[in-house]
Structures are given as structure tokens and as C-alpha cells.
Amino acid sequence: MIEELLPSTVLTVEAYGDEGVDAPLYPEEEAVVRRAVLKRRREFTAVRVCARRAMEKLGVAPGPVLPDERGAPLWPEGLAGSMTHCQGYCAAALVRVGELASVGIDAEPHAALPEGVLTAVALPGEVARIARLSGEVPGVHFDRLLFSAKESVYKAWYPLTGKWLDFMEADLEFQVEDGEGTRGAFRATLLVDGPVVGGRGVNVFTGRWTARQGLIATAVTVALAG
Numbered sequence: 001m002i003e004e005l006l007p008s009t010v011l012t013v014e015a016y017g018d019e020g021v022d023a024p025l026y027p028e029e030e031a032v033v034r035r036a037v038l039k040r041r042r043e044f045t046a047v048r049v050c051a052r053r054a055m056e057k058l059g060v061a062p063g064p065v066l067p068d069e070r071g072a073p074l075w076p077e078g079l080a081g082s083m084t085h086c087q088g089y090c091a092a093a094l095v096r097v098g099e100l101a102s103v104g105i106d107a108e109p110h111a112a113l114p115e116g117v118l119t120a121v122a123l124p125g126e127v128a129r130i131a132r133l134s135g136e137v138p139g140v141h142f143d144r145l146l147f148s149a150k151e152s153v154y155k156a157w158y159p160l161t162g163k164w165l166d167f168m169e170a171d172l173e174f175q176v177e178d179g180e181g182t183r184g185a186f187r188a189t190l191l192v193d194g195p196v197v198g199g200r201g202v203n204v205f206t207g208r209w210t211a212r213q214g215l216i217a218t219a220v221t222v223a224l225a226g
């Protein structure tokens with residue numbers, strides 16, 4: 001699912017169900033999840049199996065993927081990337097830093113958000129646009145799509161800035177590219193100063209989404225200046 005949302009320079013590996021959940025971890029990774037509950041340990045492991053395979057595909061020797069102080073994955077020198085896991089699915093996306101400035105991916109179950117969450121993560125304009133889209137394409141849970149897209153925006157934003165980005169600090173607009181509502185694009189206008197990439201401020205992030213197989217997946221890429 002993730003592969004089709006990203007340019008071919010981004011290497012993606014995904015896993016479904018229990019694939020990889022019991023794989024061995026590097027000792028440094030083991031230390032991170034030593035006290036974690038089983039669910040966390042299994043998803044942490046499965047997505048790192050994906051990340052290692054992606055590193056191999058890029059011709060980079062696989063190694064431990066440790067979190068920084070905010071939880072972001074620390075990649076080997078020369079790589080950028082992102083990881084996601086949800087019930088029954090996980091994925092890693094990696095790219096050489098000479099190809100893209102940043103990438104963020106997210107996957108969620110394709111179901112409505114719990115009561116009250118939408119207004120906590122969406123601007124009034126986003127709520128209105130989602131209501132209109134939901135009338136036009138009733139098969140898509142646009143509230144969940146918005147949530148996932150914002151998480152992808154954050155995962156692409158954080159490695160470039162080292163800063164928190166609030167849900168209310170990006171204004172998202174979605175396009176639907178087919179009648180069934182299985183895929184499309186989105187645009188996130190940052191409402192705070194964006195990262196500086198190659199000397200230029202970036203105030204709009206763009207991404208793609210898909211909804212199928214009971215999942216919603218989103219991906220954001222930030223291009224190098226030029």
C-alpha cells in the first residue's frame with residue numbers, strides 16, 4: 001500500500017498480520033523495549049524487520065534503529081525515513097538524503113475516529129471540508145484520513161525541525177482521484193514557519209493517501225530545494 005504513495009527513489013517494506021513480530025532484536029533495540037508490554041514489543045520488532053529489509057534494498061548494512069528523545073527513528077548516516085504500525089500492518093520507508101529532504105508515513109484502521117477526536121485535531125475549515133467530502137464520497141472515513149495525514153506531516157516535519165507541530169498548526173485539503181474513494185492526494189499548509197530546506201522556507205507539504213483492505217495509509221515527501 002505504501003509503495004504506491006511514494007516516488008520510486010523511496011524504498012518501502014511492509015508486513016501484514018504477525019509477520020516479523022517475534023524476530024530477534026539488536027541488543028540496543030532490546031534495551032528500548034525491555035519493559036514494554038507485549039503489543040508494543042511486537043509492533044516495535046515487526047517494523048524494524050521492515051526497516052532492515054529496506055536498508056538492505058538500499059545497499060546499506062542493516063543495523064539497530066533506535067528512537068531519539070522524542071521517539072523519532074535514528075537512521076544510519078545518509079538515510080532519511082519513517083515507520084508506522086497499526087493493528088495487523090506495519091511499514092518502513094527509507095530514502096537516500098540526496099533524493100529527498102524528508103519522508104513521513106502513517107497507517108490507521110479505516111474506521112471513524114472515536115467520538116470527540118476530530119474536533120481536537122481539526123481546524124474548523126477542515127471539519128467543514130471533510131463534511132462536504134463525506135457527502136460526495138461516503139465510502140471514505142475522512143476524519144481518520146485527516147488524522148493519519150497529520151501524523152505523516154508530523155513525521156516528515158520533525159526530522160527537519162526537531163520541533164513539535166500541533167494538530168492545529170497545519171491546514172489540510174484532500175483530493176479524491178477515483179469514484180470509489182480508494183486514493184488521492186493532499187496538501188498541508190503550515191500555519192507556523194516551515195523548515196528551511198536548501199536555503200528556502202517550505203510552508204506547504206504534499207502527500208498521497210489510499211484507503212483499502214480495511215486500512216488508510218498516508219505518505220508525505222519533502223523535496224530537496226532546486
Ligand SMILES: CC(C)(COP(=O)(O)OP(=O)(O)OC[C@H]1O[C@@H](n2cnc3c(N)ncnc32)[C@H](O)[C@@H]1OP(=O)(O)O)[C@@H](O)C(=O)NCCC(=O)NCCS
Pocket residue numbers: 043044047067070071072073082083084085086105106107150151153154155156158159165166167168169170
Ligand atoms: C509520533 C506520532 C506521530 C506517532 O504516530 P502513531 O500513529 O501514534 O504511531 P505509528 O505507529 O503510526 O508511528 C510510530 C512510529 O513513528 C515514529 N516516530 C515517533 N516519534 C516521531 C517523531 N517525533 N518524528 C518522526 N517519527 C516519529 C517512530 O518510528 C514510531 O515507531 P517506533 O516507536 O516503533 O520507533 C504520534 O504519536 C504523535 O505524537 N502525534 C502528535 C503530533 C502530530 O501528529 N501532530 C500533527 C501535526 S499536523
